[in-house]
Amino acid sequence: MARRIVKIIAGPTASGKTSLAIEMAKKEKAGAVIINADSMQIYDAVPILSAQPDAQERAAVTHKLYGLLSPSEICDAARWCQLALTEINQAFEQGVQPILVGGTGFYMKALTNGLSPVPDIPEEDHLKAMADSHADLPAFYKELQACDPLIAAKLKPTDKQRICRAVEVFRVTGQPLSYWQDQPNILPDPSLEFEMIIMRPQRDWLYERINQRVHIMIEQGALEEVKVLMAQIENGNVPEHAGVTKAHGFDVFQQHLQGKVSLEEAIVKTQIDSRQYGKRQDTWFRNQIKSGGLIKKIDYIDLPAR
Structure with a gap:
């Protein structure tokens, strides 16, 4: 049987992965x-805020899983793995090379190292947990401390997303997330092999690119994009705490459109948030992705090129 090698390009935002x-x-x-x-x-709903490949880039090469889901839909690592495997298998059937590209390290690690066998969480339970976390995060964190003290001890009381995940798992399964994480991982497809390229940019270089990208987003219509999504939330078509609202810039540009902050303040805050996110991504890829198992090879590209 021919080797089924998937290539992966990973790294922080604005590091040149798409190019x-x-x-x-x-x-x-x-x-x-x-x-x-x-x-x-x-x-x-967020092609500009999420810096999706533009029309010219998509015309050059076939792109998949970009702009696929509506803002009301939920996507986690398990669902993404299913979607990605469908496209990977289709690529091999067509005799073309699949190349995964992105900065969501947990998605990639789920595909290469497997996932804990946590049962699916129904959408209504996820949305209820999200709403509870927004309503009273300190009380929500106390609920986590009671149902899963091992996970609670690892998380900051302000880590809303991870607290929500742990609480919803306990509510639905009756078992703490720490229990599920102790179970053997399930590999989505053990027949695959992965060759990775990880972008390792110098911080100053990356931060300048991120700052420029935020200005470009404004020029391309990011505020209108936020305005449309705000209207969808207001009329009930999109849940208030939908995953898409985590796109960098959405919250602060929403505040600008509501008259709470100036455009300049919103731009600066988005730049700061995006730089911090880029730093976290860079640290994660440096520390969390190692060769071995299905990952047969890792190459690193230091940026800017010397």
């Missing part, structure tokens, strides 16, 4: 398909 992916795809003699591995770029 490299297109360059690599064009060099594949049999052709290639670029598959999204970013938790925000999968939504159709």
Whole structure:
């Protein structure tokens, strides 16, 4: 049986992953398909805020899983793995090279290292947990301390997303998340092999690119994008705490459109938040992704090129 090698390009936001992916795809003699591995770029409502590939880039190479889901839909690592595997298998059937590209490290690690066998959480239970966390986070954290003290001890009381995940798992399954994490991981497809490229940018270089990207987003219409999503939330078509609202810039640009902060303040805050996110991504990829198992090879690209 021929080896089923999937190529992955990973790294922090604004580090040039898309450009490299297109360059690599064009060099594949049999052709290639670029598959999204970013938790925000999968939504159709935020192409500008999530910096999805533009029309020219998509015309150069086939792109999959970009703008696929509506803002009311939920996407977690398990669902993304299912979607990605469908595209990967289709690429192999067509004889073209699948190239995964993105900055959501947990998605990639789920595909390469497997996931804990946590049962699916119904959407209504997820939305209820999200609403409870927004209503009274300190009380919600106390609930976590009571039902899963091991996880609670690892999390900051302000880590709303992870607290919500742990509480909803206990509410639905009756078992703490720490129990499920102790179970053997389940590999989505053990027949795959992965070759990774991880972008390692210098901080000053990356931060300048992030600052520029925020200005470009404003020029491209990010405020209108936020305005449309705000209207969908207001009329009830999109849950107030939907995953898509975690797109960097949404909250602060929403505050600007509500007259709470100036545009300049919103831009500066988005730049700061995005730089901090880029730093966290960079640290995560440096520390969490190692060769071994299904990951057969890791190459690092230091930026800017010397």
